[in-house]
Amino acid sequence: MFFILALVTCFKLLLIPAYRSTDFEVHRNWLAITHNLPIKKWYFENTSEWTLDYPPMFAWFEYCLSQIAQYFDKDMLLIENLNYASSETILFQRLSVIIADLIYAYGVQQCCLILPKSWQTNVILPVLLLANVGLLMVDHIHFQYNGIMFGILLLSITKMLKERYLWSAFWFTILLNMKHIFIYLAPAYFIYMLRNYCLKSNKAFSIGFTNFIKLASTVVSIFLITFIPFYDHINQVFSRMFPFKRGLSHAYWAPNIWALYNFCDKMAVLAGSRMNLHQINSTASMTGGLVQEYTHNVLPSITPVLTIGLTALLMIPGMLKLWKLERSPLNFLRFLIICALTSFLFGWHVHEKAILMAIIPLSILSIMDAEDARIFLILSTTGLYSLLPLLYPQNLLLLKVLLVVTYCSYAFYNLCNLYPLKKCERRLPLLNLSESIYILGLIPLFFYENIIHTLLQLNQKLPFLPLMMISTYCAVGIVYSWCRYYLNFMLKCK
Incomplete structure (x- = not known):
């Protein structure tokens, strides 16, 4: 080490x-x-x-x-x-x-x-x-x-x-x-410690x-x-710590539910021809991360209270499951990751780098279980790709691509060797065909963002489009990872 x-x-x-x-x-x-x-x-x-x-x-x-x-x-x-x-x-x-x-x-x-x-x-x-x-x-x-x-x-x-x-x-x-x-991670700590440390003889509601x-x-x-x-x-x-007057989305769209929501709102504007391109460009400032509030153009505007309530509501099934499970620190860690992903997907003004709160703990589980490794590969590849817009100078393009490709290749290669499943030439290691197609879809997305968008001379007309495409595409993979991981936790953890 x-x-x-x-x-x-x-x-x-x-x-x-x-x-x-x-x-x-x-x-x-x-x-x-x-x-x-x-x-x-x-x-x-x-x-x-x-x-x-x-x-x-x-x-x-x-x-x-x-x-x-x-x-x-x-x-x-x-x-x-x-x-x-x-x-x-x-x-x-x-x-x-x-x-x-x-x-x-x-x-x-x-x-x-x-x-x-x-x-x-x-x-x-x-x-x-x-x-x-x-x-x-x-x-x-x-x-x-x-x-x-x-x-x-x-x-x-x-x-x-x-x-x-x-x-x-x-x-x-x-x-x-x-x-x-x-x-974001506190519910996992609260439930697990209350159940396994504070309860007397593990009897419900008998406080030690x-x-x-x-x-x-x-x-x-x-x-x-x-x-x-x-x-x-x-x-x-x-x-200062909780400036709820900031916008729903951060300056670089975190790939979460609200990125998909923002995308739908912009598509609704285009479909209804209610704005020209110049006006649509001006609405891109809704993701500026500045201390001000914004409203959507077609869809209902989202409030901080709604995001907090939705996040808490979606954690409740996992909290109840963790409460019922036998003492298992690994299940605590799995629900910790679910808490991080739920907050990332549904929270207010989420920073894109908050995805690391799920990726880093999941790294530990990836060497212990094939299903954890599978979700880790999807989540880490997608989440790390979504961070690339943070480093926007063109002279960093080669460096950041090499970093992500090298890391993901290392993860795929070594985790595949840990869990030698039946090989198939048409898919990536540990992933099924649809998951493989999704991950490989990041390649044409990269070429559009860095080459095709400029060749089509859309830099001035639709400058926000590459970032929106990255956020929405990566959001699909992260939502999928959350759904699959949550479902496995609820059905398979004992």
């Missing part, structure tokens, strides 16, 4: 001068805010449009980084230095992500250690996790700190697999206080008071430590 980590780290170092998104400035600004201002002003500062909107524990993480950043370039810590990007600033911020990824590497190691020693746990799983190209693209090119988050998640999952419930709850609560989007107090104390104490310093303006903190 050390050799794999060393190779991946060397590759990350090569990406230091690569393209970076506006998130680079977001985190530079957060360094400046936490370094210069008292905590009572952190969530009020708005000199930059990229205001602090992560939970307080991540703000403290930025504060700690700022104490080191001042030795690289003090000017990066000036709040008014908007879009500042000296070579020292770039070096520091890139290195901070690489070093923070050691938490992720530690999580991967702990996860592999609890599994039986074999080729798949010593090599295949570490490669699938450490070399996940979604994390490479999002963190080390686009620029974010997701690695440390997923490292904490893997630590929590590892403790759960070992049935060390309090430690699992501890790490998951830390994770929630670092990045609140992981609340001591265990319940231990669990509640662990969770509540972490939240209190995190939020008490902000008690006098807690409403301001939450208003």
Whole structure:
């Protein structure tokens, strides 16, 4: 595993001068805010449009980084230095992500250690996790700190697999206080711990008071430590963390139900000839990710309350199933993935990179069961392809394609060897014919997006079309993965 980590780290170092998104400035600004201002002003500062909107524990993480950043370039810590990007600033911020990824590497190691020693746990799983190209693209090119988050998640999952419930709850609560989007996974933790840790002798509604107090104390104490310093303006903190006035879809359409809904709305506009092309282009701003609300043109507009209610409703069958199942950490992990996918598909203003919340845990199960591996191959291929628009500069085209193709080829080849089913020349390994056709359909989609669309001179008339096609096509594969995985969980898990 050390050799794999060393190779991946060397590759990350090569990406230091690569393209970076506006998130680079977001985190530079957060360094400046936490370094210069008292905590009572952190969530009020708005000199930059990229205001602090992560939970307080991540703000403290930025504060700690700022104490080191001042030795690289003090000017990066000036709040008014908007879009500042000296070579020292770039070096520091890139290195901070690489070093923070050691938490992720530690999580991967702990996860592999609890599994039986074999080729798949010593090599295949570490490669699938450490070399996940979604994390490479999002963190080390686009620029974010997701690695440390997923490292904490893997630590929590590892403790759960070992049935060390309090430690699992501890790490998951830390994770929630670092990045609140992981609340998507909370139903799995709540049901499984209540059923298997808090209930006395596994008898329904017979609460083991001591265990319940231990669990509640662990969770509540972490939240209190995190939020008490902000008690006098807690409403301001939450208003930043949950900005429901943002649009239904993010700037790059996450391939979910709402991408399909947006597509249907635009097709309804075209079919009804109610707008010309110029007017349709203007409605593409509905996916801009800016702090404003939008309405659909033909279909009913979707509200945040509707998405929350729909997400919760669709999780209930799985919660009831998990409650009835015998104690099985692997079933907990399966429902954790269902929670991630359900929230991704039906949530409000979902970021496309949230698909990693399902892909990374599913990597663990992919080396344990053929059906999990099958869904992993479909979901990872489709989900990683959907991240390609994040890296839009043309000079990154070859790099991002090589990353995705290499990773997916490695996954297909090795998982096929793990589960040697009857081979068929007309389909991909582990997939049936229709699934294979769908995955191979990404190839003509790629050529249309990068070549044909330009040759047809549609760049000005329909600039949003390639992105819409990627989102809707990938959404089909992710919805299919969710449906099949959920159905298997409900019918086959015991």
